[in-house]
Amino acid sequence: MKLMFEKVLPTENASWRYWLYELDNIDFNWHYHPEYEICLTLHSAGQRYVGDSIENYGDFDLTLLGPHLPHTWCSSPRQDGKQQQVYVAQIPVVWLEQLTTMPDLVALKPLLESSRQGLKFSQSVAKKVTNIFIAMAKAQPSQRFIGLLEVLQLMLDDKTAQTLSSSGYNISITSDPSTDKLDKIIRHLHQHYTDNIKAEDLAKLVHMSTNHFHRFFKQRTEQTFTELVNQLRISKACSLLINSTMPVTTISDICGFNNISNFNRRFLQFKEVTPSQFRKLYKMH
Known part of the structure; x- marks a missing residue:
C-alpha cells in the first residue's frame, strides 16, 4: 500500500467539491491531493493520520488540511450498526488563495498557511460546522459557497485550533527522502502494529541503524516508537471493547499484548481506567 494521489473533481455547477460519505467503517487509505480539504467526521472513532501526526479521534472531528498533505482516517464498524459520516469540502488552491487577496478575506491567509501542517478544531466549532454542512446538501451552489465562507470564518475564530503535523514534515511535490521513509514507516506500522513488531525490523525497512531510526522517529512524530505502537x-x-462482546483477554491477544497484566497496565496509562471499567462506562453513557 503506497501513498496514493487522489484526483478531485468539482461538484456539478460548482468550482469546488462538496461530498458526504456514509460508511460502515473507514478504511486506511493513505493519500494526498493538491486541493485544500475541510473534513468533518461524525459518529466515528479511530485513528487519524495527517503527515507525521497519528492521533485518536472521536465524534465531531473537524480538520483543515493544506495542499499535498498526506492523510487518512481509519475506523472499525460500530456495534449499533449506525453508519459513520464524513463530510468533505475540497477547494482548489488557486481560487481559494486568490480570495485572500481581497481586503475582505485577507484575514484567512494565516489560517491557510497553518493548514499546510493540518489543523484540528474544537468540538463546539465542529457542531456549528455540522449544521452548515447538513444545510449544504439541499442548497443552491451560491448558498453552498456562502456556507463555505461561514465555515472558514468559524475556523479562523477558533482560538483553540491545534496544529497536527510537525513543521519539519516536508510536503513538497518533489520527492523528499526523509518524508518517503516516514510514509513507508507509517504504512508498515498501520498494517502490523498488532504483530510482534520491532524497531529493528522497521529500521531495516528504511535502511537505517536502529539508533538512527529511534532518533528519526522521535524527531518526526514527537513520540517514541514504543509509545506510538502502544497508542495504536x-x-x-x-x-x-465498545463494538464487541469479546472477553478482555481475547482483545488483549488480538491487539498484540503479550499478557493481560501488560495490557491492563498500558490501558490504565492511556485511559486512566481499566479495560473493564472503560467498557462499563461506555455502556452507562
Whole structure:
C-alpha cells in the first residue's frame, strides 16, 4: 500500500467539491491531493493520520488540511450498526488563495498557511460546522459557497485550533527522502502494529541503524516508537471493547499484548481506567 494521489473533481455547477460519505467503517487509505480539504467526521472513532501526526479521534472531528498533505482516517464498524459520516469540502488552491487577496478575506491567509501542517478544531466549532454542512446538501451552489465562507470564518475564530503535523514534515511535490521513509514507516506500522513488531525490523525497512531510526522517529512524530505502537494498540482495543462482546483477554491477544497484566497496565496509562471499567462506562453513557 503506497501513498496514493487522489484526483478531485468539482461538484456539478460548482468550482469546488462538496461530498458526504456514509460508511460502515473507514478504511486506511493513505493519500494526498493538491486541493485544500475541510473534513468533518461524525459518529466515528479511530485513528487519524495527517503527515507525521497519528492521533485518536472521536465524534465531531473537524480538520483543515493544506495542499499535498498526506492523510487518512481509519475506523472499525460500530456495534449499533449506525453508519459513520464524513463530510468533505475540497477547494482548489488557486481560487481559494486568490480570495485572500481581497481586503475582505485577507484575514484567512494565516489560517491557510497553518493548514499546510493540518489543523484540528474544537468540538463546539465542529457542531456549528455540522449544521452548515447538513444545510449544504439541499442548497443552491451560491448558498453552498456562502456556507463555505461561514465555515472558514468559524475556523479562523477558533482560538483553540491545534496544529497536527510537525513543521519539519516536508510536503513538497518533489520527492523528499526523509518524508518517503516516514510514509513507508507509517504504512508498515498501520498494517502490523498488532504483530510482534520491532524497531529493528522497521529500521531495516528504511535502511537505517536502529539508533538512527529511534532518533528519526522521535524527531518526526514527537513520540517514541514504543509509545506510538502502544497508542495504536490501545485505540484498537477501545474499538473492540465498545463494538464487541469479546472477553478482555481475547482483545488483549488480538491487539498484540503479550499478557493481560501488560495490557491492563498500558490501558490504565492511556485511559486512566481499566479495560473493564472503560467498557462499563461506555455502556452507562
